Amino acid sequence: MNARLHPVPEQFDDPVQQREAATLGMWAFLATEILFFGVLFAGYTLCRVRFPDAFAAGSRHTDMLLGTIETAVLLTSSCAVALSVREVQLGGRQLATALLGITAALGASFLVMHGFEYYAEYREGLIPAVHWTQQGVYAKGMEIFYCLYYFITLFHSLHVSIGVVLLIVMAWRTWHRAYDARYHTPLELTALYWHLVDIVWIFVYPLIYLVGRAG
Amino acid sequence: MSTVERPAPPRSYLEEGFGLRSWLTTHDHKRIAILYGIGITAFFFLGGLAAALVRLELVTPAGDLVSAETYNKAFTFHGVVMVWFFLIPSIPATLGNFLLPLMIGARDVAFPRLNLFSWYLYIVGGLFTLACLLLGGIDTGWTFYTPFSTMFSNSHVMLAVVGVFIVGFSSIFTGLNFIVTVHTLRAPGMTWMRLPLFVWAMYAVALVMILATPVLAMTLSLIALERLFGVGIFDPALGGDPVLFQHFFWFYSHPAVYIMILPAMGVVSELITHGARRRIFGYQFMVWAIIGIAVVGFLVWGHHMFVAGQSMYASIVFSILSFIIAVPSAIKVFNWTATLYKGDISFDAPMLYALGFVGLFMLGGLTGLFLAATALDVNLTDTYFVVAHFHYIMVGGAVMAYLGGVHYWWPKITGRLYSEAWARFAAILMFFGFNLTFFPQYILGWEGMPRRYHEYLPQYQVWNVLSSAGATILGVSYLLPLLYLGWSLRRGARAGANPWDATGLEWQTPSPPPLHNFAQTPTVTEGPYAYRQ
Amino acid sequence: MNTPAARPQRSHGSGPRPPSLGGNLWTLLALLVLLGLSAGSALLELGVFNTVANLGIAVAKALLVLTIFMRLKTDNALLRIVASAGFAWLAVMIALALADVLTRAPLLAPW
């Protein structure tokens, strides 16, 4: 399989136009994704200015070490997928596949680590409505913090899961020579999506894990 | 520009396949537009039935026709259906889908499969909403205000919320498709400043769709989860803020008003230039007005919340921004009027709809100033004044323009001509029926009748009876086009490629157009509306 | 005006020139250093500057990913506009909603 087997659809004049359209479409979709997550970040901001202390208290209950490792994992995976696109553009198939595999594996390990976090929180009674045992002055504000924590991280994990599946498909197709230096738009778009998932996490990290850590 | 006579017109898109399957699996933007057309027409009459029930109940002050619960469900269903299943998809998904590629000289939209997928999402969302109705309905009002919707309502909030959530994706994908199509698929020579204003309007609407709709989707998810689990960030018991929900909701829902009216403005620009056979007056100002409305439209949402517990200072900021957005709307009205100057005006049905639009839009827009003025809004908000105001914009404005557009492009879409006399009659009847229905509601509002009232004080009855009488006329005038347009499908005379002798690329191809619109990609050499006299 | 298509066929576009291997790896290194800075600064008592530092670092990291990994630096200018639009609209939402919450007169007690 190679680019010749990807005829340009009727609505496009040529492959350049097709690629422009696909990339612009993906970026427009990413802009909507920013606003999807944005609502949660806006909710976070507006609640945090009302309950700064409770948010700090809530944040102190999260696992900062694991959160930092997760961030590093996602950053590395982002670099890996960027390199794999580069590799395909330069005609390297095996290394590109391997890099995609690494990206998917890093994504999966992120999910596993997050699973451990959720489990620890369950045991600590930090899951609103499901298992909530917090008492004290900040209990209510913390419950709002944890509602947001779950909305944000679960929605993000959903994106990571979709990304991992896409990356595996891309790795499989790259291995089977679906993409080459001339045609690799789906791979590029998947990489863009994965980077956005990374960017979201870059903001999740300080807002969820790093509040009120000093002292 | 001149029409090009072709000896043997190519097979039209309607003849590309006749079975149900050929429609349900089509990737052709024109067929998808028709699928949408069928969907929104069905929902329009469903929502209309709910409105009829509301108006019937309000003939008498006592709540004697239906119970308060049924009444609340009727106006909620009316709102949900009309906003998300009729108005928002109406012009963009039908006329926009059909015409956008034709007007820019493209063979289809950029992502035809995504386009079909949007329609399926629309239908699935619609089915959830219908399921909600059949299982007993929802009584929160279309605004889903917390904590009523999350903690107190005993109706099927979840189903409605899921339905609206899904249909939101439909409009995101439509918007995405339009943006990419306009950017990448314009014919040679079709520069930005040669785009018809309808295309500009679609582009601006697409922008609003992709940037606002995600906010609605997430906000509704937050509502759904809060209802499901009994905790959430809007929950007052936790110190959560119901006003926060209103911020998010209106961050979407105010721009959504522009999703409804911007396409209408685009349509009317086409209709008025056609009716007056003149270039649009002040094309560039019209373009900037469209963009200005789309962008500033995002900055005014707080004017829905002047008495909702929003801070006094924030209200002042939102108030001034709301006044500012009235300026581009005023520019548009003045330019339409000036377009008539030295024109060669014919009063065919599309032109009548367009003139009706300008009149009703002015009344709706100017009353918006009363609501933007904080001190007046205190008294007027949540009364029938608001109901009248937004119906003037959305029904008087958007629906008039939609029907005008349907009449104007009907020969292009179906290849048939309708009965001009009936069409003019319906347009005039609609204008009078509309004013009789909604003008009394301004007076009711100023006299203090709150909206969403099942029972009301006897002193308000006179105006309510007038309004309900008007609604009857309005209902008839909405049914008429269904009849004569339906009749024209079988019996109407064949339309040529360009029955209006209009400019615009869509008229340069046969009616109905062939599968990929143009035999050869056209090249554009001049701006829009180049009418010669 | 129906002249034949004037647009010439273009061959397969491969998008912007791929950034160098070193560029990608240096970016990753920078990102990890910033991550360390952000974790470290969070442990210091800086008052409001904890939040400022954390968010500033997050913005820097996001910009790195956007410009290098996502190639906004070399790709079409239009894409930069689209990407900034997403962030700009979010900023508008947060700013105007904050304008309300921060300026509300506290009226928790009715006396």
Add this chain to the structure above:
Amino acid sequence: MILPQASSVAANVDDLFNALLALCTLVVVGVFTVMIVFCVKYRRGTAAERTPPRQHLGVELTWTLVPFVLFMGIFGWSVHLWIKLRTPPKDAAPVYVVAKQWMWKVQHPGGQREIDQLHVPVGQPIRLMMTSQDVIHSFYVPAFRVKQDVLPDRYTQLWFTATKAGTYHLFCAEFCGTDHSRMRGRVVAMAAGDYARWLQAHAGVGLAAQGRALFRQLGCSGCHDPRAGVHAPDLDDLYGRTVPLADGSQALADERYLHDAILLPKKQIAAGYEPIMPSFEGRIGEEDVLALVAYLKTRGTQTENDDEHR
């Protein structure tokens, strides 16, 4: 116009409304006239001169800037009035309003309680302190041109000065459920003398006295009495004092502190005491909290002694 002008701001609001109405009517009539003239003069088949007009930047700028200036004028007028509407005069008399599905409960400082009615004196600024027990409601008196949403777990305020004696409609203006349209009441504005008589006739027990009764009834005295065996803070002369808290900070014992100490006792714990007090949130209504706080404010050594001597 049927709607009476019965408050000090009603005439101001109506002036602005009428001015804007006049302006809008002028615009509508103007534009419609021009449209009709064009439509008639340039209808197809007339012999009017039709050389295409030039595009005038000046014309465009005129009809951009003139509306802008007019809008800003209206905005300024409106904001001026808005600030007045939202700023209660210092001498405004407080009245408490608690909304619930689907009724208005009103409580006067003197202890008079009303349901779906509000009696107010003419000429005296009244400041309503409002909260809701369930969903969002909205307190709306068209004759006064005032409206304010009433939110759960939060207080909002509304002020007005009635200027004409009479009975006016009170509506709930924010959709609040099934019987929203029945959540109506009346506001009775009375001459000062009549109002004083009304207050006297309906004098219940004063708020503070109600609070004292509640203090016993709810068992507060079981712990907070100096003679009680439980180690609980002494409440005498508490109001206005600075209280050291368990976390080392200090809090001023104002109304808000007292209010929260009853509903959320664990929020601010006084230094040297165990956090053993149960929360009364959800157990007593907002109006009872009001009464309890009113009582605590009066509770000094002096009043307590009087209490014992009785």
